[in-house]
Amino acid sequence: MPSEEDIVERLRRRAARARDRYPEDADDPATLVGGLIQDYEAAAQEIQRMRDALKSLSREALRAMLG
Structure with a gap:
């Protein structure tokens, strides 16, 4: 599988x-x-934008899980 880069x-x-x-x-x-x-x-640019959005969503989900 190709790396993120x-x-x-x-x-x-x-x-x-x-x-x-x-x-x-x-x-x-x-x-x-x-x-x-x-x-x-x-x-x-779209792939980079989607990656950034996924990272943001992941952080938000982790914050919500941790309270």
Whole structure:
């Protein structure tokens, strides 16, 4: 099973590689590369947001259990 770092960092590395490989298309979301970069970055941000929310919920649940 991938570690917590793996999926987010892998998506960010893929975005960086695509940006480096196709710099002329990287900032244009209408191109395949630009769209993929945006998708990679959006997925990484959403996964990170979900992780943070789960950590917060876990802390709240633990506080509630401990009284």
